[in-house]
Amino acid sequence: MEQGVHMPQLEFFDANITLGRPSIPKYRVVDDASVMKEELAGYGITGGLVRHAFAMESGPAAGNDMLSKALAKAPGFEPVWTVMPHWTGEFPAPDDLAKEMAAKKVRAAVTYPTTQNFPLRPSVSGPMLDVLERMRMPLFLPISEVSMGAVEDIMRAHPSLPVVVLEVGQGIAREVYALFKAFPTLHFEISVFMLHQGIEDVCARFGAERMIFGTRYPLYGPGCAISAVMYARIPDNAKELIAGGNIKRLLREVTYQ
Numbered sequence: 001m002e003q004g005v006h007m008p009q010l011e012f013f014d015a016n017i018t019l020g021r022p023s024i025p026k027y028r029v030v031d032d033a034s035v036m037k038e039e040l041a042g043y044g045i046t047g048g049l050v051r052h053a054f055a056m057e058s059g060p061a062a063g064n065d066m067l068s069k070a071l072a073k074a075p076g077f078e079p080v081w082t083v084m085p086h087w088t089g090e091f092p093a094p095d096d097l098a099k100e101m102a103a104k105k106v107r108a109a110v111t112y113p114t115t116q117n118f119p120l121r122p123s124v125s126g127p128m129l130d131v132l133e134r135m136r137m138p139l140f141l142p143i144s145e146v147s148m149g150a151v152e153d154i155m156r157a158h159p160s161l162p163v164v165v166l167e168v169g170q171g172i173a174r175e176v177y178a179l180f181k182a183f184p185t186l187h188f189e190i191s192v193f194m195l196h197q198g199i200e201d202v203c204a205r206f207g208a209e210r211m212i213f214g215t216r217y218p219l220y221g222p223g224c225a226i227s228a229v230m231y232a233r234i235p236d237n238a239k240e241l242i243a244g245g246n247i248k249r250l251l252r253e254v255t256y257q
Helices: 033-041 053-057 060-073 096-104 122-135 148-157 168-183 198-206 223-230 234-250
Strands: 012-019 045-052 075-079 139-142 165-167 184-191
Touching: 012 033, 012 060, 012 234, 033 045, 033 060, 033 075, 045 060, 045 223, 053 060, 096 122, 096 148, 122 148, 139 148, 148 165, 148 168, 168 184, 168 198, 223 234
Parallel strands: 012 045, 045 075, 139 165, 165 184
Antiparallel strands: none
């Protein structure tokens, strides 16, 4: 161990997990939630937020139902429901969606506008985003699906909506820093944020509260993301926030009223 690096005991809560088999598997696939739970426990990951490959690729409504049922075998892990606009009848209208989420205690959402071929502009996605903002429901936005310009548009139109941009790499740090300055409810997930001393720099400029721990399991092993937090030269309380405290706070703030 490097001299002077303190290694606290951290309880990790993984906000970037995918369950299920994609139509064309390219990497490792896990479709059994009990296997997922056992494997992640070996890394000290005791819970997390889980998306479903079927909900992303094929049908959000059916995939969300599959996900909620699958996670019955993995206590401590919660579903992230895939959401999309309701206009074509493929998905519940916003108020009905809110009722379903409340009934099933769903506390996070994700959307895939590129894969599912819809725009995020207000006339199409505005009602969906309005109801998520009303519930203070964390909305996950994969960076492969949205531009940072689209993220900015969402934040300007929905300033109380907690947004977590997934898989932010060092290449867009300049954009992320600018948006952090403007939008206090914007966060990013760290699984590919491998900028040299990047975690330290974000902590110094904005505080640890903006960063969310995630691994991209099962596509990637959790070790890299865990090491990035464990070895970061930041106080232990900041590591605790990144490891799980930040996302748990956002989940506690969800309201179904």
